[in-house]
Amino acid sequence: MSDADTVMERCDVLANCSEEAEGLTRPFASEAMRQAQDYVSRWMREAGMTVRRDNIGNLRARYEGDGEATLLLGSHLDSVRRAGKYDGPLGVMVGLAAVQRLRDSRRRLPFSIELIAFADEEGLRFGSTYLGSRAVAGTFDLLDLDHTDAGGTTMADAIRAFGGDPARIAEDREQGHVLGYCEVHIEQGPVLEARGLQVGVVSGIAGQNRFRLTFTGEAGHAGTVPMDRRRDALVVAAMYVIAVEHEARNLPGLVATVGDLRVPGGAANVIPGRVELSLDVRHVEDGLRLAACERLIAQAHALAGNRGVTAGVRPLTEDAAVPCAPRLVSLLSEAVEASGHELITLPSGAGHDGVAMSSLTDIGMLFVRCKGGISHSPAESVETADVAVAIDVLGRFLELVARQT
Ligand code: HGY
Ligand code: MN
Numbered sequence: 120m121s122d123a124d125t126v127m128e129r130c131d132v133l134a135n136c137s138e139e140a141e142g143l144t145r146p147f148a149s150e151a152m153r154q155a156q157d158y159v160s161r162w163m164r165e166a167g168m169t170v171r172r173d174n175i176g177n178l179r180a181r182y183e184g185d186g187e188a189t190l191l192l193g194s195h196l197d198s199v200r201r202a203g204k205y206d207g208p209l210g211v212m213v214g215l216a217a218v219q220r221l222r223d224s225r226r227r228l229p230f231s232i233e234l235i236a237f238a239d240e241e242g243l244r245f246g247s248t249y250l251g252s253r254a255v256a257g258t259f260d261l262l263d264l265d266h267t268d269a270g271g272t273t274m275a276d277a278i279r280a281f282g283g284d285p286a287r288i289a290e291d292r293e294q295g296h297v298l299g300y301c302e303v304h305i306e307q308g309p310v311l312e313a314r315g316l317q318v319g320v321v322s323g324i325a326g327q328n329r330f331r332l333t334f335t336g337e338a339g340h341a342g343t344v345p346m347d348r349r350r351d352a353l354v355v356a357a358m359y360v361i362a363v364e365h366e367a368r369n370l371p372g373l374v375a376t377v378g379d380l381r382v383p384g385g386a387a388n389v390i391p392g393r394v395e396l397s398l399d400v401r402h403v404e405d406g407l408r409l410a411a412c413e414r415l416i417a418q419a420h421a422l423a424g425n426r427g428v429t430a431g432v433r434p435l436t437e438d439a440a441v442p443c444a445p446r447l448v449s450l451l452s453e454a455v456e457a458s459g460h461e462l463i464t465l466p467s468g469a470g471h472d473g474v475a476m477s478s479l480t481d482i483g484m485l486f487v488r489c490k491g492g493i494s495h496s497p498a499e500s501v502e503t504a505d506v507a508v509a510i511d512v513l514g515r516f517l518e519l520v521a522r523q524t
């Protein structure tokens with residue numbers, strides 16, 4: 120079985136570690152995450168790595184080299200709801216395959232490798248993103264520990280129940296001389312497929328804002344309240360979803376999404392008095408993104424006000440756009456060309472742990488083609504041949520870093 124076959128098989132195994140019977144949902148600090156980490160830590164040990172789980176719940180595996188510096192590889196093991204198999208796990212498994220090759224050839228590099236399986240990139244359970252990588256970068260916000268999940272469990276309690284220690288998360292910060300952080304990830308977009316390319320080097324990661332909005336009107340009887348006397352929160356929310364799409368369609372490079380909309384206690388014969396919804400706004404240019412956020416927030420208040428409804432807007436996260444380090448872009452580019460593949464560099468509209476890791480060290484990313492650019496969906500799909508190219512490119516990248524060390 121080839122190394123790429125092993126990566127694919129392992130992504131299949133991990134896809135069964137889910138909180139839900141239907142589809143793949145693997146939240147932060149969940150039993151499904153524990154199951155997945157049991158598999159991954161075993162595979163990491165088989166590759167000659169020493170493995171530990173840190174205080175927030177990341178898996179961290181080391182392949183010792185000569186010299187005191189460390190190169191970080193990794194990606195995330197958590198998922199969105201009804202996720203695909205490859206968003207996150209592919210990067211961890213490709214990193215592991217590259218280390219396995221070093222181990223099998225008894226190759227010691229002039230630096231150690233730390234392969235990190237991050238505990239929470241998506242923010243599915245608590246709404247805040249990059250929890251694991253923020254802990255490694257030393258930028259974890261302790262206020263996040265008070266956030267509660269849908270069941271009312273605080274993040275601190277969830278970490279303790281998972282075997283971590285919220286009081287010691289500051290100790291998770293990576294110490295010592297770090298050479299950089301490199302992540303392999305599916306593109307989650309259509310560019311590589313459209314160009315007929317198997318891999319691409321990432322130039323940078325778009326900035327993003329996430330908000331939680333609440334429209335509050337007045338609940339009422341669907342049969343008795345005349346239409347002109349209603350303060351229907353869901354009508355305002357529906358108008359707002361259209362306004363968000365209109366705003367994004369009219370500004371090149373802007374994407375804005377209402378991905379989650381809830382009518383708490385909604386019923387067929389009740390006029391919705393309260394609606395909660397998410398808002399995700401992204402652009403590679405921070406100034407344009409922030410100006411668009413201001414316009415979208417003003418529109419929420421204006422649409423609500425016209426209908427006697429109030430709008431509440433709670434900022435959840437904001438991450439500025441992050442460039443990949445020219446040094447790592449250049450080494451990854453050299454590795455792609457040395458592997459005989461046409462070079463393309465492209466931005467990432469999706470967020471990645473590299474956003475948080477950029478506070479600690481230089482970041483680089485290698486994208487792998489995915490079918491139809493589909494992601495955050497069970498239809499997510501990659502080709503084994505493309506994974507083989509990614510393993511080869513990553514191995515060449517490691518040797519190029521070694522040559523520079
Ligand atoms: O939302 C994102 O861009 C990433 O999948 N967390
Ligand atoms: Mn994702």
Ligand code: MN
Nearest residue numbers: 206207240471
């Ligand atoms: Mn991801």
